[in-house]
Amino acid sequence: MPSAFPLNRFALALLLAPLAAGAQLRVQDASVLAGTCVNCHGPEGRSTGAIPSLRGHTAGYLLQRLRAFRAGQAPDATVMTRLMKGYDDAQVEALAQWFADKEGR
Numbered sequence: 001m002p003s004a005f006p007l008n009r010f011a012l013a014l015l016l017a018p019l020a021a022g023a024q025l026r027v028q029d030a031s032v033l034a035g036t037c038v039n040c041h042g043p044e045g046r047s048t049g050a051i052p053s054l055r056g057h058t059a060g061y062l063l064q065r066l067r068a069f070r071a072g073q074a075p076d077a078t079v080m081t082r083l084m085k086g087y088d089d090a091q092v093e094a095l096a097q098w099f100a101d102k103e104g105r
Contacts, residue, residue, distance in 0.1 A: 030094035045099045059100035
């Protein structure tokens with residue numbers, strides 16, 4: 001009688017494939033989402049004007065700031081409070097990581 005084990009491994013691989021694809025999509029989505037940020041914060045998050053650079057900060061710091069904007073708890077916010085309301089938790093985390101991965105300021 002053939003073993004069911006190879007079939008179980010195949011079924012497990014099918015179940016896990018969307019998770020692996022989802023991780024890749026998040027990285028791609030983050031770069032697309034970041035495209036809206038760079039309109040004000042400069043190419044790849046490096047600002048040359050009065051608007052702060054995002055590049056070079058830790059993911060933790062960026063995540064804290066983005067969550068504060070979204071919650072309306074950042075007194076120094078301008079338009080960011082309104083902008084961040086359109087992002088879910090996964091998108092906020094992906095953005096924070098994307099800019100944190102950029103080197104230097």
